[in-house]
Structures are given as C-alpha cells and as structure tokens.
Amino acid sequence: MIQKFLLPVMTLLAMFFFSACGQKASNLDAPKGRNNVSDATQIAGETVAINENTYGNENNKSANQNVSSNESNSDTLNGSNVNSSSDGFKSLYFGFGGYGIAPSMENRMTLNAQVASKTSKKIKIEGNCDEFGTDEYNYALGLKRAKAVKDNMIAQGVSATKMVIVSYGESSPVCSSPTDGCYARNRRVDLHLVK
C-alpha cells in the first residue's frame, strides 16, 4: 500500500527538483536585434577557389609503374621486377615502421650507385610509407628512408650535391589493396632523374 503511493509522490518530488534546478538565464532583457542583417562577416564573405593543376606540379609517372601484384615483403621484392623508380634506378623496400636498409636490398643499392655515377643530372630520392600512421610522423618516416638511401649512395661514392630527398609520406601509394604484400610495396624509396 505504501509503495502504491510512494511512486507518484517520488515522481512529483523529482519533477519539482528538476524544474527548480533548471539553468535560468541570468538576464532575459537582452537587446532585441529586430530584423538585423547578420553581423557575422565569416558567413558573408565568399572565398576563392584555386586550381593548381596549371602550376607545373610533379609529374606522376612513378605511380603504378611495373608493379607486380604477387609480392609480399622486402625479401621477395628484391628478387623480383617490382619497381616504381625510373631512369634505370631500382626501388628500395622497408620493413614496417623501419628505415634501415635491409641486407636483401644491397644489390639494388649497388645498382643504383652505378646508375647515379653515370649521370650528370640531379637525382631525386623519394621516401614513401604505407597508410598506417598519420600526420607528420609518417612524412618524417618517409624522410628517414630517403635519407638512409642518400647516405648509402654517398658511402658508395655518389656526390651529396647530386641528390635531393623529399618525403611523400603515404600520399603516393603504388598499391591500394588491404594486404600485407600491398602495404610492403608502399614502404619504399623511389629514385628518379630530375628532368
């Protein structure tokens, strides 16, 4: 019997409590901006739209070049024709999160140094990453890979002034399938001659 009356009484008390504690405006006599035109300049001004396709951006021929779909890691990548570099250079592949040149990549490094020694043109060394990792860290990782290749080339007698390094982070994948083999192909350094 007591319970029968308790529930509605408690409900009424709760309603009273909630309404009494409601947040009230401290002053409701605010200025009545009748029929004002918006004073928000940020919603009135129109912004520009720029197309930079005409500004002579990077040629993109390195993407999707000569890529086999059957490779799975840097060891097998070494012995294959997988390559997204150009001008006689061979791409170098890296382990997850790593920027050291694997022993399996040494033959490719030797070949790259030989190609570099025969040209008078500048060589662009591009560091790339897989899609795991975001923001600045991935670009720094790509840079470490490019720097490792540049330092190796210097050790093999290639002039430092002949090379320039740039990190493309995860912006230049050669493969987009969600497989380990695909991710491995994106963790790479490509080399090109600057035209």
Added chain:
Amino acid sequence: MKALLLLLFALKIYAVDATLKIEKDVEQRSRIAIIDGSSTTNENFFKILLSDFKISGHFLADNTYQKGNLNDTFLPPALKNKEYILKYDLTQSNGASLTIRFLKASDGSEIFKKSYAIPTKNKVPFLAHKAVTDLNNVLKYPDISWMNRYVVFARYTTPKHSEILLADYTFHYQKVIIQGGLNLFPKWADAAQKSFYYSAYSGLVPTLYKINIYTGAKQKIATSEGMLVCSDVSKNGKKLLLTMAPHGQADIYEFNLHSGAKTQITRFNGIDVNGKYVDDESRIVFVSNRLGYANIFKKAIHAAAISQVVYHGRNNNACDAYANQIVYASRESKNSFGANTFNIYLTSSRGANTRPLTTTGSNQFPRFSLDGSVVLFIKHKGSSSSVGYINLASSQSLQFPISGRKIQSIDW
C-alpha cells in the same frame, strides 16, 4: 526483463564515446523545443540546429521536428514543460535568409528576434551556427563561437594529388579551395581565419605558402629539402613551429616571420615532429621516436632538457595543445596492419589528470578548438569515417559522417 535492460545498457555504453562521469548535467541544461516556421520543410536545417544545441553543452533540445508559424503567438500545450522555444523561418531563394524568434515557453513572450542573410545557399549551416551562438550569448552562457569557425582540411585524391577544403564544423558545408597538385598540412594563420599556411610539393622541394582565402593572394614563407610542415602558430601570429629538414633530418624549428630567422629547437638523429606551443609558448610538446616508438615529449624552447609526457600506449603519434592541456592519439592494439584501436586522450603538460576521450574505433587527428573547450577528431570504424567532437566541459560528443577520400590533415 532485467537481462534485456542489462543488454540495452551494455549496448549504450559501447556505442558512444563517453567517459564515466557522474553528474547532474541534465538539470543544468536549458530545455528547448524547435519549431520550423518555414514555408518549405527543411529537416536538415533542423538537424543542424539540434546538433548545435547538443554540442554546446548548454541546451537539452527536443528531438521532435515540429512545424508551426513563425509569428503565431499560440504555443502547443505539450511544449509548456520546456523553458524556451526557438521558432525559425528559413528561406532559400537567391541566397538564404533566416529569421529566428526566441520565446519563453511558459508565456510565449519574445526574448530575442533576429534576421540573418547570406548570398550563397550552400553556407546555410553557418546560419544555424550563428543563430545558436547568438541565443547562447543572449542567455549569457559560456562562449560557443567556435562553431562559427571554418574547418580546413587536406584530403588525398589520387597518388601525389590532394585538395584542400573548407567546411563548417558539421561538414554539411564543404568547398574545395585548392585543387590540383599535392598540397598538404593546412594550418590557420590567424584567429580570424583569413589565411592559412600549407605545404606545396610543386617544386623540387616542399615549400610553405600562406594564402588568403578571400583574395587568393599567396606568399612564399620557406622551403626545405625533405619535408616542411607548419605545426603551430603563436597566438600573435608572428612565430611558427615548423617541422623541417634543411640537412635531411626532421627536427622542430621556431620560425620568426618578421626576421625570417630559424631557431632549431630539437636535435635528434631520429624523428621529431608535430611541435605545439604549451605553457604560454615557453615550451613545446612534440612527437618523437627517441625511445624507439612514437611518444609525446616536452621541451623548453630555450633549454636543452627534454621530458617524457605520456607513459602508456604503444604508439602515440599525434598531439595538439591548448594552454597547458594536451590531447594525443594513442594506439592500443597490437596489430601492425589492418584495424587498430587508436583512442584520443587528454592530459596536461605535466602529464597529470590523463583520461580517455574516445573508447571505440580508430580515432586520429585530435585538435583543440580555438578556445580549448572542444576537441575535434577523425574516427574510422569499420568502413565508415566521421568527424567527431567532444565538449570537454559537458562531455557531450557528436559525430558527423564524412565520405570517401582519406583525410591527410585538419585544422580549425
């Protein structure tokens, strides 16, 4: 019945990003109903208003879409239990105009009335944000003008190509502002959002530009071999924190825009990136792999000592800072590949009072609002992505779906 309730409770807990916080927040928010007095039904606009009220943390808005007459003095009896009624009339022809009437629910008396107009229809979401911030100001609640701001972000289109877009915070408004080429890491140059910095890859090496979004005027700021990112801008807009690699090694520099002088802040033969000013700009927090994995560290700008800020997580590879607060993304699963759980955490520059802000999915790109009251992040869960917001004071959270292309960087 008990089992059903338990199941529903469990589903609710795991479906949202929320920390366990016991407080009487329901009664602290103003109960408001919204009535659409427009001649043409526009439920999208209603939903944007609802979102604005919710994430403000100051209002408890009724989800029911209701039609009515803007100038009618009659209020449905069912709304008498509200404190306030917002009536609006949105007209979209040759631009867009909005008239709002803010009424006291108890007697229907008018508290505030205002009209807004914009020349382009696609900016209608900004009308909703402006109206809600005005009502918030009328009631003298803490400032929520962050919702009037632009979000600027870069997203990838094809290999070595990207575009930079402007959006409102809900992403209902989006406009490509730079397309073509590879342009990355947009960062607002000033609090007024007239210009932003971005890194362009159009030349042999990355170049940092500043562009005025209203005139298109572009100014070359710096170049660097390897990489070049504007990570932070000082409050007065006169100094930048840059991640750059003039000698092939990514380190953090402070760049004086007036003199053009660069001061190298970090020196490490590994990875130092993502510098953010903290503690009145006397120190920076940044991401470094100096312990063998990505983590958050702190350093005074003019002293050598470096201290670790975060002591958990397998990979803490991004951070943002406001005053002495830090938000960072932390990987909490072991997968090298595939789906990983990344959560956003809030801590202080002393590493105290650390707490998670998200609980599910992969959450990245944490960014404080200009006033530090709200944190933006990008969530990937399954095959869908969304932009999320967490109001730090009220713990209210909201997510808006974003489509398709991968976001590279974001700022607001």
